[in-house]
Amino acid sequence: MSISCSTKKEEEKEYKYKDPKLSTSERVNDLISHMTLSEKVSQMRYDAPAIERLGVPAYNWWNECLHGVARAGKATVFPQAIGMGATWDAPLLFDVGTVISDEARAKHHRFIKEDRRGIYQGLTFWTPNINIFRDPRWGRGQETYGEDPYLTSRMGVNFIKGLQGDDPNYLKVVATAKHFAVHSGPEKSRHEDNYHTSDRDLKETYLPAFEAAIKEANVQSVMCAYNRYRDEACCGSNLLLNDILRKEWGFDGYVVSDCWAINDFWEPNKHELVETPAEASALAVNRGTDLNCGDVFDPNLNDAVLQGLVDEDKVDRALARLMEARFKLGMFDPEEMVSWSKISYDVVCSEKHYQLSEKTARESMVLLKNENNTLPLKKDIKSIAVIGPNANATQVLLGNYHGTPLNNITPLKAIQDKLPNAQINYASGSHIAKGWPLLHPIPSSVLKNGDTNGLKGEYFDNKEWKGTPKVTRNDSIVNFIWVSKKPFENATSDNFSVRWTGKIVPEESGNYRVGLRASSAGKLYVNDSLRVDFKDDHEPKMKYLDMNMVAGESYDIKIDYYNYHTDPQAQLVWAKLDQDLLAPAIAAAKKSEVVVLCLGLSPDIEGEEMPVVLEGFDKGDRSEISLPKSQINLMKEIHALGKPTVLVLMNGSALAINWADENIPAILEAWYPGEFGGKAIADVLFGDYNPAGRLPVTFYKSVEDLPDFKSYDMTNRTYKYFTGEPLYPFGHGLSYTNFTYANVEIPETIKANEDINVTVQVTNAGEMMGDEVVQLYISHNDEEYKGAAHSLIGFQRINLKAGETKKVSFTVSPKQYAWITTDGQEQIISGDILLHIGGKQPSSLGKIKTSTTQILTKTVKIKS
Template identity: 45%
Template structure:
């Protein structure tokens, strides 16, 4: 045998042996028999500094040489899978809180997690990569305290009470993550650590100095519960500064409290662009360079940077520079990376799909009939009957129903913010038509939210030439966020409307321009609005008449005079940054008034007026040009004036009027409370909201939602918005008279309470007490009661009363059930101004009932006498 042939045989033998050895011995990071921690440590050890820097961004880059796919950490799931196309849309978070039903909350979150898994499977590319809103790291829930109803993002929270917020938050997190920490269904992220609740316009530079009492008693308990009870996987730190330090660099919270004292082992992500705020002169200006900003945040405990391309802190080279400049050690960077990769391994994001405990979930398991049924049940349980003089449930079948108002046929009013897209949305109008198929149900908008009513501009109004001989408009489609440069496509269309990404409704960043002529049919003033997700501009005869490129609302500031039959050049430019499907140009014609609404009302047996707000008026850091609104927040709690005027005219018809409020914050509907027979708080009720409202009106179920916040009579009753001291705020410290108190909600049946029973009436400081009471459905209708336990202590630092327990119970007519609560030492204690939790001697007043202890609320009271004193842990 020749030497060459011998060498070839030997080489072949080596290759034959090498293949199975390699296949049987994968690298540690690829070995599924190892712990996620070990795999994470191994893959981090193989990354270069530059690769590491690219992994701490929310859009973590792929590393092909390690078969590491790209991953986008940014995913929203506040009340359903958001911004990823069709999904089951549950009531907005504040509406979920209004159910006061923690088992339901956990079921809702479990369904949301299933839909995240389904979406992730459907979106994954061949190499396992996913883009924004396609992953399994869910940036929810928001457990900030809704301390002031003017805050536009309060709709995202569970209301004003730390105990209710804690219970709802824990349930939601457990539902999202599932029961097995080794294999979480998704990874929840609780936000925003910690003292964060507006104003929106100032959040990038506000420096908040909360008292020790308010920190421990109000702002931090829900975070403590999320971490120690629910074992949440992620935390998002806030934009604002705390005691002079940006929140994402505030070590007393980020490191000392959360990680050292509470034992948090998960990852911390910054709010988006919060790290840039460290150095930007228009923000905190806490440090001078982006490298210093990265170093301060990561030393404090931040692991992941959510940011935008315009900021230098989002450039991986900035992190590389910070390490090379000695501001941040590579070992500190590695600690963050191990935490990030560890949760990716536990979620199964770095292994083959369709394996593991969730292998049974299919890519089509979203927006299913079963999930929508749960959304309907949840919407029904979230509705709060604020007032009822006997009109509801409506007796018999009305022949004619007039459904009026800006929210009567609005999908926007169903979904709130941070929302998905309901494939079969049921508006109030649609719900009433379905519930009363034999009635004549008429919809007339009657008024816009803050301006005259709008309607879609018809195809017949548009022309391609000044003589109006050729219908349609020229459409130019641009790939970038602004209509600049050469369009990627040009065509002719019949109207200024678009369905972005249809039929998939996939989010994209693009822009369009329509141009041509418009010919009105009426003479007078016109207002224009484009119903897109982002900015728009409208030009008439080359004059800019609506510049709303960076403003969320409303229409053009002033009416544009146009003559009937005359043609005018028109140009509409619009940007798109979301995924909502239907966008189009609307106008308010000179004849737009409430004439049609009044005619429909005069002819009706029942008037349903759907009023309130939308997430385009209240929300996250946006510009709103309308009276009563500022920066996404509210300056007034009243109904906008156009709505108030119309409802007064409807009432003057002497026809029965049901007011349905759709909003995410408290409304001061004082006039309606005095004059209308029935008021329903529907929140932003989700895709099935219209069915739920119609069924409540018809009496198909007895309402049992309860307010998770105080409805004040006026914003004038409140301290200044920017004052974070809790004195004078929420039911716990507000000494005035509320319009509707926290915990309020009416029913179609009545409940009675027996005497409060205590297993001991006298206790030594630190001893628990068990209380129980018999609750009876004394009416003729089956229904739910929300049994609420309040504790009151005397003392300068004590709240007026505080919720310490609740349970939603279903009782058939005539049924009695015993409801019990444990009152531990913490529930009996107060937090003083020094931040000490103390239990002092003296009486402890108890109230168990269907709301707070007010004259018209059924319940039972008792007293515990405490002897001795005791200092307790803060949490």
Template identity: 45%
Template sequence: MKFRFRQLLVALLLLPAVVSAQAVKYPYQNTKLTFKTRVADLVKRMTLEEKVSQMLNSSPAIPRLGIPAYDWWNEVLHGVARTPYKVTVYPQAIAMAATFDRSSLFTMADYSALEGRAVHNKAVQQGRANERYMGLTYWTPNINIFRDPRWGRGQETYGEDPYLTAIMGNSFVRGLQGDDPKYLKAAACAKHYAVHSGPEPLRHVFNTDVSNYDLWDTYLPAFKKLVTESNVEGVMCAYNAFRTQPCCGSDVLMVDILRNQWGFKGYVTSDCWGIDDFFKNHKTHTNAETASADAVLHGTDVECGTDAYLSLVAAVKNGRLSEKDIDASVTRLFMTRFKLGMFDPVSMVKYAQTPASVLESAEHKAHALKMARQSITMLKNQGNTLPLKKTIKKIAVIGPNADNGIAILGNYNGTPTDRVTVLQGIKAKLPNAEIIYEKAINFTNDTLLDYRDVSGQYSIDGHPGFKAEYFNNVELKGTPVVKTEAEVNHFWQEGEAIGNGIKATNFSARYSTNYKAGNEGFITFEIDGDDGWRFLVDGKEVLNIWTRNRWGAQQYKLVTEPGKSYKLELEYWQGDGKANIRMSAGTYKKTDFAALTERIKDADAIVYVGGISPQLEGEEMKVPYPGFDGGDRTSIMLPKVQTELMKAFKGTGKPVVFVMMTGSAVAIPWEAENVPAIVNAWYAGQSAGTAVADVLFGDYNPAGRLPVTFYKGDSDLPDFNDYTMTNRTYRYFTGTPLYGFGYGLSYTTFKYDAVTAPSIVKKGNKMVVTVTVTNTGKMAGEEVAQLYLTYNNNAQKTPIKALKGFNRISLKAGERKMVTFTVSPSDLSLPDANGKITPLKGKFTVSVGGSQPDEKNVTTGNIVKKTVTMM
């Protein structure tokens, strides 16, 4: 009886509030009616004020109608993000693009949606379903084109190519939304619409204007596919303006193209705080009322971040728009919620029955490792330096990313129970070897904080450690929850329980202690935290970072007298997203490269793990390091200190392997010439270290491909603010890249032959191309066969070349397989100067191989070509 009672209780808790009282008081509660009929009935019963309240991302409950509260804001970029529960974290989006495997991405999205359902179900059970990051409307994927490698958020995209982005985005949406004919597993959202890709510091004020050709050739194809073919449920409009109108109020983008030409029926959300930009930054509107009315008239249904949309009540009464305009938006919003099954019994919605056991399931974790392996891109392997032998006796693992558990998770991430760094992966691979690890340098300098254990020098009220006070607000007001903690080192996902009813959402904290100085004469305190904090010594504020953007770690040098006590106070508040605050102590020490190389000179190999990190590149960050600005980069060169360290390593005469982590293209001209082996590991998720070790020691044959061009240096790049595609990306770059889009090496080789393609294709018809691929090496491996079109008609503007097909295949040594590409009529078309899509004219060349047709570096296989004429 107790077991049955618990089952019944759980079932009741899982029911939305509107269903648990299911006496079918209103037609909208009648599950036998269509969603369209039910939504229409619900909307007509709401007052104007109630309708407007539902157009905020945090929508309040309407008890009289049985409508539960709901927050639309959630993220699932590469696994469920920012949830307080432990989840599977897959490689960052740019890394998943490097797999060139649409099937793997589909599976990742499918698994992530299941975990998202489990998170939502747990939140319902715990009465938290109305909290941010607990809903089923995910604001992913980011299908902006990564046009410039300096953009810090490019790591969230599928790279620089419209075709690859569209194909991968389509796989993501279909995997996430599921295949049920009635209900959505989860709701995807294509962002940021459109013509958006930095610079981050200017995004709230920037106005973009590109030609109709660039608009339709580069910036819109992925959005068009997701809207017209993938049936994506949502679209997020961008912060910036397009042709002087904010994107969320753009005649061209929102009305003419999205709603009219493409017939989009789903919901549109603003980017967060984007409506405020209308009148605060773009200055195109006078106040919240005029901005909000215009956004709604352009089809923006949800306002995220602020409450400007509350002014819509006055806007209707003042005649700026009609209540029917409000009804159109609210109808779209509730249609999405109904399609997610939020107003139907759990028994009717199979996805609502997803158990918590899917969280971090063995199958999901295995897939995270698979995709991490698939994403790793080998850029150089001179003299077969790789794979390293597992019989190696001594190995040096050096660098700022060698044991960096933050870098591997990327941004917009969740938190897994376990994560494997490269150092940990190599240790697991070589249980009997001697492994020397040193961080050696930071990303941009050679002066490290030599951390010391000073825990014995902290005390408060006669007890060791810190007095920790947690407040259920961001003002450090009221009666706090008080704890004693040994150290300040916290990382919470938003909403995670801190204790005694305090959750990691809109909270603040104060950490107090007395530090008793030793005889050193000075000590440096290093503080790292998101959102805002300030540090006080003896009541005097010495550091103050009150911003919701991450600055990176900050230091304060305290000159001390032996035996004297100093009162330390660290105050912290959290706003949006995850929260973290850490304080360490030590003294600065400049790394002696000569001494370091002397310590490791007898190692059998040196693995340097460097590159950059999501601690440096990302969304609207303030990072006080050279080469970085606002989350973007001011230079794409690998920071000089890293090159200098590798030069020192070269002097040892030992094999050097450069494992580079990055979310974007990094220029490494010296390394390309002088380091024998280079492996790009991206931000590969929770199993990054295992995947890297598998590649380095030959347990996995790499086949990742670059989804972006790796340029030689900054001089290859046009002005960051210039959105025209001239000399940008492999499709229009007239120079010679260091490593081209689509490039990647293998431990084996492949041969392409027996290509077949029609000599003539009629306008409006598809083109089928086949090719035979043979593994000509001695090791099984995967190959990414790529099909490019090169255009021979000078009368029409075209890309220099363009990817129009790819297929990742696995071949045993000596095995042959036929690969078939079907090129659609739309992929055999191009926009004209006015943006009108027209079929190709005249002759073009079809090239198939393991890379671009003119890749200068050694590739996995040859290129086969055929000339075709469009009639």
């Protein structure tokens, strides 16, 4: 094919934007000046195509790294964000962010060398989620650092700094603070809801973490939320995106929409702010959204310009912000100029990274209760029962938005490793919830490919099952996570399909749930009838069907699976719904000296906008905050045996475990603890690690204690405003040792706008080395102030040997002791304030379960 002279000239032309010696703004402006309108618009969608005539490669902006690089092959998987919040260790979050961005850079440069530029292969990451976990029913609360704005801001700032790096010339990666703003459920109505708050709640609760991310961490990207706030869609909000983000805070990065959020502007039964996609595109860009996760901008934004709905200079402004990020990442410079390109791929899943993941998991463990020093357990026990639906479930290690780990150390596996000479008696005991069994790979013994056990697998090098298969083989089971090994020789791993065919011949009659879990998309046919069908929406998922099967009868099965992501996986799973799980659990407990109950929730039923509707669960959110009834029944049956019992919780949100609190002597909160989570749990249970995590959320006693889920008014929400008695208060966590506080130094009087210096001596008065989380709170002692009862304004996690004393210091800024007026203004008034320092909240109403942690209070008088 011949190339025209004009095209050759374009290719040969040396554009100014390619010159690294020029300033970023000069290079950006030069590049944009050569683009047509349609080319500009094409670069404002998340999957931006190449502009070959200008030498601009394709780039996909969508990437995730909430607690490890996600959906891009093997990666070190850290505890879910809520678990990292429970560490109360801000410097640790910097280290975690550094490790994640090391792996991100190494992966990206390998992808580029292989000319792979698809989704989850770039350097722009849509994390962290710094929304406030204001209500335990929110399914995505697991992605946050908890309910407190100060704790969230400290963790978020450190994580962002670790991600973006400290090179003065190049960003390591781009972090994205999301979801801006006033966003925390419900999931099922997020595309239509319109929230209102007081000015005080906006400034006191919903904005501080975002302000810190921008002013302190210089976060380069912000993602706007699905919902409306004060009648404006968040992705088209003049208040949020212009008045606050740009003008008040001086944000100079880019804004990306949440995925397909701009469609909500016009689609029926959603926001319905405008009538057409062109109007929606114009509204978003005019108000400050620069990048569309979705497909509405292209070509509708082009049409909007031609119709006069938005000026082309607004398009140029948005595009300049986007291209500036790509230049800052070094994408238009030789790799040898970019320091981050030198990170070797062997850092991915390295021993150093594993050690940090394990350390983070250990630090996230929160000992809620330890009556009569039930814990730690003795290692010389002869038998132990490990019981519960979460005892050996790998998915509960991971939470949502996770990568693919090479380790999946469950509590069962870790306890087996810890006690090699003991008899370990395992039973699941119950489903995770009524109607939601734990699904396991369908075994080879019931899969038939002719006379052979298994299924016939045909592997194609395209997404459409076209042509002759590259490989045809018998797969004994369908349980594939292709990480270090490709599905077949010379496979790209990003673009292939598989067809499995054969029969299921069950050995027992009964009602079965059969599910397909896939990374991209798949179809499941039973007896030639399509029973499960899901199209790709850029994240792994599982769908299922329930069917009665008769022992010995055969059921034809066909699976059509395709993948184009870099994290391919396909699993054919099942469970017998009418199976008796309780009897084996009781038998296991009866023949054991001690019982470890592993209960909680699962990211399969709490998370982002799910189709799941079960008793107590509502499309990703929860309608009840207690443990599922199936688990409560299991717990009561085991307790009735009179065996020493420890409860381990694995979950992403607070649980009302009232019965357990009254009856089970020891309770450990483990969250979704990452790939080494089971090891961290076992280390705590058997005394190889002294727990020191603290609750980043309040554990309430009942959903009846909570306001309406859709109300964003902070009245009676979180530890700051809740007037009832919590089950376990924010900041709570026990230790195997105890700490004392002495010699508090706080000035009695200061002038307005002076810093307040606070010091205290902390001593480990016990016999075991451990960490203490020193917490500093403020209360306003003025009757006119009707805000929080007290607010966290400082914390430090310190390690102390037995008998050791350390001095801990804080500096309280005027901004921290100012109070927020009803119209949202910061104000410092003369009068008394109270500072509380210790290992817990002041005046905690919740039972502290034998905690001896102190809290000391001092009055400071502010003079005008």
